[in-house]
Amino acid sequence: KDVAYIFLQRLWMLDYRARYIPTKEENPELNHSTPVKENVTDDTEDDDLNDLYSPNDDFDRSNLQTPVHPMDVQMAVFHCSDSFLKQNMITKLSQCQYALPLLVPDPETMDIECPLWTFRQIRKTWKITERKGDSNVVTMKSMPICKAETPMVSFLRLGSPSVSKSQLMNTLINDRHNTFFHRNCPGSTKSRHLMDGVAEIAWYCPAGKPNDAFTDCVAFCNLHGDALSFEKQREILTDKSSVVVVLVETLEKNDKSSAVISALYKCEKPLICLIADSDGVEKKKGKYKMGLNKRSQSDVSEELRETIGKIMSGSHSLFQLESMNKVCGIKVDEEDTVCQKGKSAAMKIVNLLQEKEVSKIKDTYLPCQGQLWKEWSKIHKELYRLKGNIEDDKVQKEQELMKKRQEQVNVSCSEPMKMFIESLSTLSGNEKDYFLKWILQTYTTKWAEVLASKKTHDEIELLKKKQNELNEISTKLQSATFGLEHIFREMGQIYEAHKSLHKPTKSGPTDWSKYPELAAELMISGHPMELMDGDAGHAPLTWISGLLEEVINKLGDKRVFVLSVLGLQSSGKSTMLNAIFGLQFAVSAGRCTKGAFMQLAEVSEEMKKDFKFDYVLVVDTEGLRAPELEGNANLHHDNVLATFVVGLGNMTLININGENLADMQDVLQIVVQAFMRMKKIKLSPSCVFVHQNVTDIGAAEKNMDGNRRLEEKLDEMAKLAAEEEVCDAQLFSDVIAFDVQKDVKYFAQLWEGSPPMAPPNPGYSESVQELKTIILSKAKDCAGITLSQFKSKIQDLWKALMNE
Numbered sequence: 025k026d027v028a029y030i031f032l033q034r035l036w037m038l039d040y041r042a043r044y045i046p047t048k049e050e051n052p053e054l055n056h057s058t059p060v061k062e063n064v065t066d067d068t069e070d071d072d073l074n075d076l077y078s079p080n081d082d083f084d085r086s087n088l089q090t091p092v093h094p095m096d097v098q099m100a101v102f103h104c105s106d107s108f109l110k111q112n113m114i115t116k117l118s119q120c121q122y123a124l125p126l127l128v129p130d131p132e133t134m135d136i137e138c139p140l141w142t143f144r145q146i147r148k149t150w151k152i153t154e155r156k157g158d159s160n161v162v163t164m165k166s167m168p169i170c171k172a173e174t175p176m177v178s179f180l181r182l183g184s185p186s187v188s189k190s191q192l193m194n195t196l197i198n199d200r201h202n203t204f205f206h207r208n209c210p211g212s213t214k215s216r217h218l219m220d221g222v223a224e225i226a227w228y229c230p231a232g233k234p235n236d237a238f239t240d241c242v243a244f245c246n247l248h249g250d251a252l253s254f255e256k257q258r259e260i261l262t263d264k265s266s267v268v269v270v271l272v273e274t275l276e277k278n279d280k281s282s283a284v285i286s287a288l289y290k291c292e293k294p295l296i297c298l299i300a301d302s303d304g305v306e307k308k309k310g311k312y313k314m315g316l317n318k319r320s321q322s323d324v325s326e327e328l329r330e331t332i333g334k335i336m337s338g339s340h341s342l343f344q345l346e347s348m349n350k351v352c353g354i355k356v357d358e359e360d361t362v363c364q365k366g367k368s369a370a371m372k373i374v375n376l377l378q379e380k381e382v383s384k385i386k387d388t389y390l391p392c393q394g395q396l397w398k399e400w401s402k403i404h405k406e407l408y409r410l411k412g413n414i415e416d417d418k419v420q421k422e423q424e425l426m427k428k429r430q431e432q433v434n435v436s437c438s439e440p441m442k443m444f445i446e447s448l449s450t451l452s453g454n455e456k457d458y459f460l461k462w463i464l465q466t467y468t469t470k471w472a473e474v475l476a477s478k479k480t481h482d483e484i485e486l487l488k489k490k491q492n493e494l495n496e497i498s499t500k501l502q503s504a505t506f507g508l509e510h511i512f513r514e515m516g517q518i519y520e521a522h523k524s525l526h527k528p529t530k531s532g533p534t535d536w537s538k539y540p541e542l543a544a545e546l547m548i549s550g551h552p553m554e555l556m557d558g559d560a561g562h563a564p565l566t567w568i569s570g571l572l573e574e575v576i577n578k579l580g581d582k583r584v585f586v587l588s589v590l591g592l593q594s595s596g597k598s599t600m601l602n603a604i605f606g607l608q609f610a611v612s613a614g615r616c617t618k619g620a621f622m623q624l625a626e627v628s629e630e631m632k633k634d635f636k637f638d639y640v641l642v643v644d645t646e647g648l649r650a651p652e653l654e655g656n657a658n659l660h661h662d663n664v665l666a667t668f669v670v671g672l673g674n675m676t677l678i679n680i681n682g683e684n685l686a687d688m689q690d691v692l693q694i695v696v697q698a699f700m701r702m703k704k705i706k707l708s709p710s711c712v713f714v715h716q717n718v719t720d721i722g723a724a725e726k727n728m729d730g731n732r733r734l735e736e737k738l739d740e741m742a743k744l745a746a747e748e749e750v751c752d753a754q755l756f757s758d759v760i761a762f763d764v765q766k767d768v769k770y771f772a773q774l775w776e777g778s779p780p781m782a783p784p785n786p787g788y789s790e791s792v793q794e795l796k797t798i799i800l801s802k803a804k805d806c807a808g809i810t811l812s813q814f815k816s817k818i819q820d821l822w823k824a825l826m827n828e
Contacts, residue, residue: 039790093217096216115146151165174227189271196332223245229241240336242336264343269298296314296332393517407422505618517567561664563668588669589645599774636807682717704749705824711760712799739756
């Protein structure tokens, strides 16, 4: 009965072996059954031989176990999940490079559903190779898969041919990975209950290399089971496909398959007929007949790939996932009333945002967090560094602060913000979740278009060496980055401005006093909330206090174990945290998380027996040494961020990408200095170093050498930091309790091969599990802190940083 949870746990850790869980029924009768007795007789050798060939009629089959088919496990979990768990599950299956359910029959009614909503989080990136003149031109595409228009090749089997259709499809997509589950996969059984009639889809994404199987992205669709029994699915796939491939054992005029093949032959779509017991190849008017008899799978695969490639080089129809909502006779999950209500509210806001040029959206609709907040932050920092006539300067600075707050109040509550607050206040739980997802997923598409145009502009301008224009484009891109965190940041600034000026509250969406309560509900349900604004380099203390007070009102003053994470930009921090705790921090190349964000992960009732806290509060940070911030601004920004985050954590994970210590020097210096500052104010967090992308994590001697070099570097950094901080420390272990043998973890590379078609490396998920064990074993000895203590700690730490 635990198999469903084990499947989900492994899948969330990006372990593609989640599909290969061996199951055994606990059957006491089997375990304690009478052992088979060996008959000792005077039989001759011929008698023994006769026994070997005779049927075993005495064998008791009542105790035989029926193993669970791995795809039945996957589909059972799918059917029993709500739409949000389904969506996350399908996103993880996609990351594991597995095929995804496109048409799913209801196990009871057999009504067909297209789970379009589950695809909404998936983005695919590929490189198209086109021949122009004498050379190949490679261009990159990246987009939500629901929006992608690609050719689609559908595979159907008629009857029960001896050749595995799914196995053949895998050789076309990725011959080293079982994208589609087939009869020869580990754990496969003769019987399955939930897969027949399911159509799965997967995309081949080329890497822009000479050995690409296809020069552009191609969708492959696989109808499981005998297509003769599933007429509706067969019709839909035939209609949507660019090419139909049919696999049969034999081709005879009057058998059951002949009517279906005749209909496909008369259809305008290209048809490839694979015949298991036939030889040779024939082609006639876009219809291909290919015999598989006495041919190796690699030969068949190569010929099939070439044939599909030829068809694709001519004119062909294209498939888009979103077109499935126009198919008659099937249910689409997005038609659900709750989903539509959330979408409707989200689209009103997104449509309003899209009327503006993307780089001007924040300035126009979210004005409180832009220049006004940056100016307020700058003046506030100056308030802690007064010289000369301190009293007069203090009064002047405080007046300037109030003036900025008044300016924020004057421009606050734009139309999109009013609509956002109103939706948060009036929508029910699931409607609200759909609303937030629709905003994020719809805006992401717009953002992808901007990135594509930026890439083209970059290439042209780099050729012309117009650095000024490139800087301008980079600034515009920074302005165009937009997510839910920016809307919550605006809510925070509206709240802070009104509260500091003691403005009266009004009913409706402009009632600023209700904003912390709305944000608290989202934080409790798992949304990340901003602790430090990465753009302004400031922590909105009034907003954070109001937010945490509301969380305490709703949950009680729970104890939390605070886990902070630091690391260089694009070092894989967010991917690692999402895999360990099943969180939803943003993941992409480049600067994803600007500033510091906190997210609650509840400890299960079962685990609370072993721990002294109720939640793990994860603090994820913007990548250190971001190239967008240069010179002294970068160094100061990193030092403030590192000290703040290290000070908040009961434990800090220091994430390092690769094994090159020269690349680590910057981050180690920042980290050591941050720990030294904590020692000065009597705080003593623990730390674990994580080396990601290590080529050979099994080499013990290599790891020992790596540990020795890391310890030497940390000691060197401790001496340097001690001089700057005027502190007596010769070794890193003088600054913090640290055991290089126990507190350093080596992580395998994330991908098994080269993206975009590479699945995650199983060694990575093993590293994730080991790190989780290390964190939890250290957490057992820690009582954590209450939420109210955490709130006070934020205030005290930030004020201490401002005084430096």
